[in-house]
Amino acid sequence: MIHALSLSGLSVARGERVLFRNLDFGLKAGEAAVLTGANGAGKTSLLRAVAGLIRPEAGEIAFHDGDGNPLDPAEARGRETHLLGHQDGLKTGRTARQELGFQCDWLGHTQYGVDDAVEAFGLKPLLDLEVRRLSAGQRRRLAMGRLVGSPRALWLLDEPMAPLDARWRDAFAACMRRHLQADGLILAAVHDPLPIPARTLDLGGLS
Numbered sequence: 001m002i003h004a005l006s007l008s009g010l011s012v013a014r015g016e017r018v019l020f021r022n023l024d025f026g027l028k029a030g031e032a033a034v035l036t037g038a039n040g041a042g043k044t045s046l047l048r049a050v051a052g053l054i055r056p057e058a059g060e061i062a063f064h065d066g067d068g069n070p071l072d073p074a075e076a077r078g079r080e081t082h083l084l085g086h087q088d089g090l091k092t093g094r095t096a097r098q099e100l101g102f103q104c105d106w107l108g109h110t111q112y113g114v115d116d117a118v119e120a121f122g123l124k125p126l127l128d129l130e131v132r133r134l135s136a137g138q139r140r141r142l143a144m145g146r147l148v149g150s151p152r153a154l155w156l157l158d159e160p161m162a163p164l165d166a167r168w169r170d171a172f173a174a175c176m177r178r179h180l181q182a183d184g185l186i187l188a189a190v191h192d193p194l195p196i197p198a199r200t201l202d203l204g205g206l207s
């Protein structure tokens with residue numbers, strides 16, 4: 001299981017522009033960190049680089065187990081990491097029930113994964129609605145279902161709270177606390193503070 005994430009001397013570019021250079025940061029089991037910075041500073045790009053979707057210009061992204069042994073990055077990403085982006089990654093023509101079932105099957109779920117996700121994010125009244133008919137907050141709650149339905153150690157979250165109302169912000173905060181208590185790791189790009197104890201990695205303004 002991923003017990004530590006470390007970024008060393010990391011530089012990431014998009015197009016011709018280097019977004020940040022020589023970044024060092026570490027995150028351990030049970031810890032959360034928020035990524036802050038101006039619009040365009042590179043928060044989403046950093047999350048995507050950790051998820052393996054963008055190749056860094058320089059530096060290293062490494063994952064270690066509880067004994068300090070390096071993990072195979074492809075396995076750590078493929079089996080132990082969730083990326084929850086702005087685009088929730090949901091198929092709009094499916095019902096919420098079909099989509100949640102698909103996501104949890106695809107990602108590998110526990111025996112009660114789907115039920116736990118429904119309970120955690122109040123999805124029961126939404127299950128027979130097509131995803132295209134859900135509001136932004138309802139969609140985000142459906143997308144969050146996979147975090148609970150298919151437990152994985154490292155959560156990479158891109159402005160996770162943005163579309164949620166106060167009730168579901170509280171519910172998601174409780175869900176993040178449970179994840180940290182179970183030795184999970186959370187790295188979240190945010191513009192507003194996250195309602196859990198978290199360190200800060202500030203990418204600053206535009207370079």
Ligand SMILES: Nc1ncnc2c1ncn2[C@@H]1O[C@H](COP(=O)(O)OP(=O)(O)OP(=O)(O)O)[C@@H](O)[C@H]1O
Pocket residue numbers: 014015019037038039040041042043044045046189
């Ligand atoms: N596919 C792409 N090709 C080229 N440039 C891109 C691409 N995606 C993003 N960028 C650029 O990279 C920069 C960083 O974008 P990114 O989305 O990482 O910033 P951010 O800090 O998450 O911003 P925000 O706070 O607005 O969400 C921006 O200037 C953006 O235009």
